[in-house]
Amino acid sequence: EVQLVESGGGLVKPGSSLKLSCVASGFTFSSYGMHWIRQAPKKGLEWIALIYYDSSNKYYADSVKGRFTISRDNSKNTLYLEMNSLRSEDTAMYYCAKGAAFDYWGQGVMVTVSS
Amino acid sequence: DIQMTQSPASLSASLGETVTIECLASEDIYSNLAWYQQKPGKSPQLLIYDASSLQDGVPSRFSGSESGTQYSLEINSLQSEDAVTYFCQQHHDYPPFTFGSGTKLEIK
Numbered sequence: 289e290v291q292l293v294e295s296g297g298g299l300v301k302p303g304s305s306l307k308l309s310c311v312a313s314g315f316t317f318s319s320y321g322m323h324w325i326r327q328a329p330k331k332g333l334e335w336i337a338l339i340y341y342d343s344s345n346k347y348y349a350d351s352v353k354g355r356f357t358i359s360r361d362n363s364k365n366t367l368y369l370e371m372n373s374l375r376s377e378d379t380a381m382y383y384c385a386k387g388a389a390f391d392y393w394g395q396g397v398m399v400t401v402s403s
Numbered sequence: 404d405i406q407m408t409q410s411p412a413s414l415s416a417s418l419g420e421t422v423t424i425e426c427l428a429s430e431d432i433y434s435n436l437a438w439y440q441q442k443p444g445k446s447p448q449l450l451i452y453d454a455s456s457l458q459d460g461v462p463s464r465f466s467g468s469e470s471g472t473q474y475s476l477e478i479n480s481l482q483s484e485d486a487v488t489y490f491c492q493q494h495h496d497y498p499p500f501t502f503g504s505g506t507k508l509e510i511k
Contacts (some may be wrong), residue, residue: 323500333439333447333490335500347498383446388494389437391458393446 290314292384292394299400304374310367310384310394318342318362320387324369326380327396334380337369352378374401405429405496409503417511420481424506426491428472435495438467438476441505442487450489451476478508486510 296308310322324337337358338347346358357370367384381396406429416422426436434454439447449458451467454474464479478485491503 332505333492333502335492335498335502338497338500349499389449389452390439390447390492390494390500391449391452393448396446 290392292392294384294394294397297397297399300374301403302375302401305372306399308369308382308397312365317365322360322367323385323390324358325383325385328380376401404499405432405493405501407491407493407501407503409491409506411506413507415509415511416481418481421479422481424476424489426474426503428493431472432493432495434469435493436474437492439490440487447490483510
């Protein structure tokens with residue numbers, strides 16, 4: 289059974305940093321690209337980052353480029369999102385998702401940026 | 404960036420009815436479109452990929468189709484558990500991967 293479990297969220301002040309993790313199981317993690325997607329409260333879905341299976345390519349939404357960094361450790365079946373210079377508009381549920389068609393999603397982790 | 408215009412934003416239908424949700428892509432996305440269902444407080448789940456392929460485990464009352472840059476999700480024989488939110492998403496040209504704005508389906 290495919291499982292994606294995010295962690296690392298919380299309440300932080302504007303300008304702070306936070307690092308999210310997504311631990312994968314039930315599939316060959318090292319064979320798939322992985323994504324981070326977020327959803328602000330009562331809002332739609334916003335894709336924010338993609339990393340290829342071998343970390344050879346990384347892509348970001350303009351809204352997070354230069355502030356967020358996606359990475360992965362295939363030996364630990366873990367995806368990361370390092371978030372710096374957090375803003376109030378980054379407040380959202382953050383999901384990791386597997387593969388080209390986003391066929392499995394984690395349960396999400398909440399990040400709240402507020403003073 | 405490719406824009407995905409999803410309609411309607413909300414929809415009310417009766418049990419047993421057939422409903423259609425649409426997404427219009429701003430350019431050709433060559434069937435690289437997925438539909439997701441999101442229940443309240445839960446993460447999205449893939450229903451349809453490549454515009455018309457049913458994800459494993461998804462009931463056959465869900466179907467996807469396309470006509471040019473217009474993509475449709477049809478739900479036949481509407482059931483109470485279908486009254487949730489649906490999103491389309493293109494994965495042809497990135498970044499970014501773009502989602503539609505969502506359709507909230509309610510039961511009359």
